Amino acid sequence: MxxxxxxxxxxxxxxxxxxxxxxxxxxxxxxxxxxxxxxxxxxxxxxxxxxxxxxxxxxxxxxxxxxxxxxxxxxxxxxxxGGDALLPAEPLARARVRSFLSWQHAGLSGLCPRLSFESAFYPNKREMTSDEHKDTERLFSVWESELKSSGGPYLCGELSLADLVLVPTVIRIYSHSPQLNTWPLTHQWIVKLLARECVEEWVSQARSLPPVILDNY
Structure with missing residues (x-):
């Protein structure tokens, strides 16, 4: 087919x-x-x-x-x-993954709307505002708690749709060099996620294109 x-x-x-x-x-x-x-x-x-x-x-x-x-x-x-490999078998763990999917799909509570995905590829990035720092710190705390609970290396243990749905959000925030010293598990997770072959392939192609500059950055 x-x-x-x-x-x-x-x-x-x-x-x-x-x-x-x-x-x-x-x-x-x-x-x-x-x-x-x-x-x-x-x-x-x-x-x-x-x-x-x-x-x-x-x-x-x-x-x-x-x-x-x-x-x-x-x-x-x-x-x-594809073999149901990206959702856990256990119902509660599966629901947890779907919670992250739904949260991201609903806009992640309006997290840092001016730090668009496009901005991750700008040659000159601005500093994050104090409100953006607060928003990302709250998100890092959620990820850190999830990774501590699951034992990692991904949010729910094994790689799942929860990790993949968050990749663009991770890219747009991480590209603005936030401080991650307080969240070591989150930092390790981000590095591991961005090193995946498929992620690197898309990002490499994205970086080769002229940046798409948005007015509200």
Whole structure:
């Protein structure tokens, strides 16, 4: 069966990154078609995506005659067809992973909205504000507690969808050089996560592109 995953510009498409990561980590074969979501071509390109997807956004997975048009749905579907390797078997642990998935999908409580995924690839980055430091410290505390409870090296022990869904968030925050001395487990987790082959592949391609500068940075 032929699968096509429509993704977006590598240094601007964090949601497509999440779906792509799940597919790649599970070894699922697919053809990738990159949609340029930079302005001004963004609007016409997404209009064309709207011809196959009601969300008029990426990612979109075309699997035979079926369309899956949401990043979280694609991640869960990939896990199901990929051997269920990225969700724990135990129900409570599975629910814990889904809690992180849902939290990220809902916007992670509005964490550092001006530190966009695009900003991770800016050649000159600004200092984080005091509010951004407070937000990230709260998030680091959550991750540190989870890693301490699970025993690591990933959030719920073994690599799961919880880790993959957070990769773009980790990249955008970590690129702004936060202090992680107080959260050693979180620091180790971040380094390990960013060193994964699939993550490095996407990030390498993202860094090769002209930065997408947003006005509210």
């Amino acid at each position: 032929r699968r096509i995953l429509y993704t977006g510009t590598k240094n601007a498409s964090s949601w497509a990154f999440r779906a792509w990561l799940a597919m790649r980590e599970l070894g699922i074969q697919f053809e990738e078609r990159v949609v340029d979501i930079r302005k001004p071509q963004r609007f016409e390109n997404l209009r064309r995506i709207g011809e196959i997807s009601p969300s008029t956004s990426v990612p979109v997975l075309v699997d035979g005659d079926n369309i899956i048009f949401d990043s979280l749905a694609i991640m869960e579907y990939a896990n199901e067809i």
